[in-house]
Amino acid sequence: MTDNEIRELKKFAARIRLETVKQIAKRGFGHIGGALSIVDALAVLYGGVMKIDPKNPDWAERDKLVMSKGHAGPALYSALALKGYFPVETLGTLNQPGTSLPSHCDHKLTPGIDVTTGSLGQGVSLAIGLALAQRMDGRGARTFLITGDGELNEGQPWEGAMFAVHHKLDGLVWFVDYNHKQLDGDTEDILDLGDLGAKFDAFGWHTQTTNGNDIEAVRTAVDKALEVSGKPSCIVLNTKKGAGVPSVENTKYNHHMVFEGEMAKESISFLESALAVLEGE
Amino acid sequence: MIIYDGTMDKEAYKNVFGRVIEQICEEDKDVVYLDCDLMNSFGTLGFWQRNKAQAINCGVAEANMMGIAAGLSAGGKKPYAHTFGPFASRRCFDQVFLSVGYGGNSVRIFGSDPGVTAAFNGGTHMPFEDMALMRAVPGSTVIDVTDSAMLESLMRQIKESCGVTYLRTTRKAYPAVYSKDHDFKIGRGEVLRDGSDLTVIACGLMVGESLKAAAALKEKGLDVRVVDMFTVKPADAELVLRCAKETGAIITAENHNVIGGLGDAVGSVLLENEACIPMKKIGVVEMFGSVGPQDYLQEYYGLTAEKIAASALEILKKK
Numbered sequence: 001m002t003d004n005e006i007r008e009l010k011k012f013a014a015r016i017r018l019e020t021v022k023q024i025a026k027r028g029f030g031h032i033g034g035a036l037s038i039v040d041a042l043a044v045l046y047g048g049v050m051k052i053d054p055k056n057p058d059w060a061e062r063d064k065l066v067m068s069k070g071h072a073g074p075a076l077y078s079a080l081a082l083k084g085y086f087p088v089e090t091l092g093t094l095n096q097p098g099t100s101l102p103s104h105c106d107h108k109l110t111p112g113i114d115v116t117t118g119s120l121g122q123g124v125s126l127a128i129g130l131a132l133a134q135r136m137d138g139r140g141a142r143t144f145l146i147t148g149d150g151e152l153n154e155g156q157p158w159e160g161a162m163f164a165v166h167h168k169l170d171g172l173v174w175f176v177d178y179n180h181k182q183l184d185g186d187t188e189d190i191l192d193l194g195d196l197g198a199k200f201d202a203f204g205w206h207t208q209t210t211n212g213n214d215i216e217a218v219r220t221a222v223d224k225a226l227e228v229s230g231k232p233s234c235i236v237l238n239t240k241k242g243a244g245v246p247s248v249e250n251t252k253y254n255h256h257m258v259f260e261g262e263m264a265k266e267s268i269s270f271l272e273s274a275l276a277v278l279e280g281e
Numbered sequence: 282m283i284i285y286d287g288t289m290d291k292e293a294y295k296n297v298f299g300r301v302i303e304q305i306c307e308e309d310k311d312v313v314y315l316d317c318d319l320m321n322s323f324g325t326l327g328f329w330q331r332n333k334a335q336a337i338n339c340g341v342a343e344a345n346m347m348g349i350a351a352g353l354s355a356g357g358k359k360p361y362a363h364t365f366g367p368f369a370s371r372r373c374f375d376q377v378f379l380s381v382g383y384g385g386n387s388v389r390i391f392g393s394d395p396g397v398t399a400a401f402n403g404g405t406h407m408p409f410e411d412m413a414l415m416r417a418v419p420g421s422t423v424i425d426v427t428d429s430a431m432l433e434s435l436m437r438q439i440k441e442s443c444g445v446t447y448l449r450t451t452r453k454a455y456p457a458v459y460s461k462d463h464d465f466k467i468g469r470g471e472v473l474r475d476g477s478d479l480t481v482i483a484c485g486l487m488v489g490e491s492l493k494a495a496a497a498l499k500e501k502g503l504d505v506r507v508v509d510m511f512t513v514k515p516a517d518a519e520l521v522l523r524c525a526k527e528t529g530a531i532i533t534a535e536n537h538n539v540i541g542g543l544g545d546a547v548g549s550v551l552l553e554n555e556a557c558i559p560m561k562k563i564g565v566v567e568m569f570g571s572v573g574p575q576d577y578l579q580e581y582y583g584l585t586a587e588k589i590a591a592s593a594l595e596i597l598k599k600k
Contacts, residue, residue, distance in 0.1 A: 060357070107355070108385045115355050116384035119375055125345045126380055129352015129360075132313075136334065136358065156376075159345035167337075 001219055005048070009215045011278045012082070013043035017244050018271040019078035023094040023101075025264035030094070031071035031103065033241040033254035034148060037179040037212070038072050041237055044218045045144055046079045049226075054084040057111045061139045064114040064130050068123020068157075069148035069177060070104035071256075077101050077110065085112035121154030123147065124174075128160050131172040131232075142226065145174045150182030153191045158203075164232040165204035172232040173225045174205070177212065179241035183255040200234040212237025213244070245271065282460040283473055285492055290429045295452040297429045298391070299324025301436045302361060306335040309440065313353050315339055315346050317364040323393060323452060325363075343368045347376035347388070354386035359440055365399070366392030366449050370411035382418040382445045389439050390415075395425065395449035395485060396536035397578035399570065407570025408449070413541025415447040416514045422467060423514040425485035425535070425543070426450035430459040431511060438467060449485065456489040458509065470517035476506035479530035479593060479600075482521065484510050484543050486584065487534035487563070493586035498593055505593060516546040518554075525556040530596050532561045534589055539564035559599035561592050 016039045024030035046052070050063040067076050074094060081088045086100070093099040100109045104118030115130070117123040127145035134141040147157060164172055176196055180187050187193050197209040206228040210217045218237065225233035241255070242248030247263045259267075302325060306312045314336045320326040329336040339346035343364050350360035363369070369392035370377070381388045392411050394400075399407040415423045422439075426432045426448055439446050458473065459465075473488070474495050483491040488509050495505040506528055510516055513535075525531060531551070533544035544562030551560060565582050579585050 064356075066352075115352065116379070119379045122344075122348050122376060122380045125348020125376070126352040126355065126384070128345075129349040129354070129358075130356045131352075132337070132349065133353050133356020133358045136310075136313075137356075156344045156348065159340075159342035160348070163339060163342070163345055163349070166340075 001216065006216050007278070007281060009043050009047045009219065011275070012047045013040050013215060014271065014275040014278050015082055016043055016075060016078045018268070018275055019081065019088065019091055020075045021245060021267050021271055023074045023078065023091045024259050025268060026092055027095050028260040029256070029258045030074060031256050032248050032259050033181065033257070034069060034177065034179065035072045035075035036245055036248060037239040037241050037243045038146060038177045039075050039244065040213050040215050041146065041175055041218050042075055042079045044215060044222055046083055049222055050144065051141065054112065057085060061141055063142045063144065066115050066117065066123045066127040066130065066143065066145045067105045068117050068127070068145060069120070069151055070117030070123070072146070073101065073103060073105045076105060076113070080112040120148070120151040121156035124157040124160035127172060128164055128169065131169045132167070134171055135169070142171050142173065145172065147174065147176055149176060149178045149180065149187050149193055150190070152176065152193055152196070161200065161203045161205065168230050169232045170229045173222065174232065174234045176234065176236045177239055178236050179239040181241040181255065185253070196236045200236070204231060206231050206233040207236065209236040209238065212239035282463060283458060284460050285456060285458045285473065287456055287493070290454040290457040292429055293452065293454055294426070294429055294432055294450050295322065295324035295393070297432050298436070299328055301433050303328040305437060305440060306332060309359065310335070311357065312359045312361065312440065313337060315350050315360060315362040317341055317343050317346050317368065319364055323363055343373040344376045347373045348380045350388040351380035351384055351386040354388055355384070361389045361391065363391040363393065365406055366395050366408035366411045367406055370408060370414045374414050377445055378418055382421065387443050389442060389446045390448070392447065392449045393452050395451065396565070397575055397582060397584060398451040398453065398486060398536070400575045400578065401572060403572030404570035409538040409565045409570060410541070411449055412513050412537050415445065416541060416546070418445045421445040421447065421514060422512070424448045424467070424512055427485060427488050427509055427511050428455055428458045430461050430463050431465055434463070434465045435467065438465070451486070455486060458488060468512045468515050468517060470512070470520040471509040472506065473509050474505070474507040476504040477528055478504045479532065479597060480506040480508055480524035480528045481532045481534055481589060481593070482508045482510050482524070482543065482547050483534040484513055486536040490584065490586045491534050491589055494589035494593065497586060497590050503593065510543055510547070513543050513546055516550060518550045521547050521550040522554055522556055525551055525558050530559045530600050532563060532589060532592055532596060534563040536584055537564050539566055559596045561596050563588060563592060
């Protein structure tokens with residue numbers, strides 16, 4: 001990757017972050033922590049990796065994304081709006097009556113959302129189904145799956161983990177947003193996931209572990225994952241819940257939180273300044 | 282055409298399924314059949330060995346299978362998914378409800394061994410609640426299969442269906458009721474025997490029992506109508522109301538809990554249309570499944586022609 005490409009991706013990530021925070025600030029509450037931790041991976045995917053056509057969201061040959069941690073919807077909506085799937089102004093309707101942007105991703109409501117998610121763990125199987133369908137079609141399209149870490153407390157993802165290896169689904173790339181926090185606190189205190197990379201390795205996946213809030217590191221890992229054949233690929237993203245927004249990072253219970261008033265105002269201006277710096281470079 | 286004379290269907294329904302699903306997959310390359318390590322029990326093991334591109338064995342992982350089926354639908358495929366009825370419904374209801382139904386996907390779900398037909402597998406494998414659960418999914422279609430002609434016809438008919446389509450079917454056989462060329466229509470009940478004293482509305486296993494009961498009651502001078510309401514959702518409301526008007530009393534008979542199944546579907550139609558007539562629901566009342574031969578279990582839960590006939594005599598006193 002050239003320095004310029006990296007700079008552009010960082011700017012895209014900064015814009016996604018800003019729009020995400022603005023959406024949640026307008027509503028006054030939301031799933032802000034886990035939305036922010038996955039922003040950099042979304043910037044990499046929508047900033048050049050995925051074959052998509054925002055003007056034709058149902059294009060049959062497109063790559064697909066399953067946001068199994070459906071509560072990160074606001075981050076994905078920001079990426080989609082910035083790519084032109086729908087107007088950026090629509091982001092202001094998050095969770096308002098009649099909105100096309102609910103807390104959790106909904107395929108029937110939002111252009112660019114490939115499948116509906118929200119009940120944790122279910123996106124894994126949906127992604128596998130999509131990857132199988134794409135393999136049957138033989139057009140070379142890929143499926144990208146994003147799960148949380150707390151989500152892996154469920155059994156269904158591990159059923160899927162076995163299945164995808166058995167069926168040699170090399171068109172599937174699974175990102176785990178390992179921000180080490182779930183609703184009730186640290187994953188280590190609730191139900192310790194331990195060495196996730198080793199677990200995926202043991203299941204037979206091609207596994208990488210990287211800094212999920214480092215654009216360049218994520219992009220490098222994705223490029224490598226897409227070269228893998230004969231097995232699915234997992235990228236464990238070590239991230240910070242609330243990444244890039246100090247007021248959220250520093251809130252202990254930041255899975256879903258009130259986000260308004262001074263905290264919101266300061267966070268928005270912090271992100272605007274950060275974006276201005278990137279744009280000035 | 283109605284061909285019922287009390288004799289059993291010759292081909293076990295698991296073999297009908299295996300034969301027909303292979304034909305459907307041959308005719309349409311977008312059809313995918315999924316199972317959870319029950320292919321050898323459902324007549325599809327040979328098909329799987331011949332066509333692993335369109336037949337997928339998910340292992341003992343029902344939630345994953347239902348999600349994969351939903352994902353295949355999202356990817357433009359036409360999935361048919363099978364496991365035993367309790368696992369297709371209770372075990373992975375949230376995946377059926379959300380990944381398939383709420384997510385706007387279309388999956389044809391087959392739950393085998395409904396109710397007492399689970400026999401020697403016993404209570405853990407005996408679904409008396411599957412139709413109640415599946416009926417609660419918005420937009421769903423719920424069918425209790427009557428015989429092999431119906432199974433084959435409906436398997437083909439539902440290929441392009443939308444949302445959650447649930448069919449429960451025995452792996453063995455029931456009495457043959459319809460000719461192979463019978464014109465089935467989902468949502469349209471079938472009047473199998475006309476009568477004017479009361480109507481027995483049945484589905485699945487209880488269709489044959491109802492016909493037996495009607496024949497026995499005929500000897501007592503009673504003229505009993507028998508309706509096969511194989512589409513439990515959407516139930517044929519027009520037919521229910523016609524039977525209420527013309528016969529003045531209704532008994533429902535189902536191999537299922539009386540909560541949430543055929544009886545409640547028929548009862549709702551009557552209530553909402555102010556058709557206040559004597560009605561009795563025959564089915565399983567506040568009981569879990571248990572183990573034993575099917576005929577013993579039918580006696581145990583009151584799912585017999587004798588129970589229907591006795592209830593008919595009772596209900597006629599209220600007319």
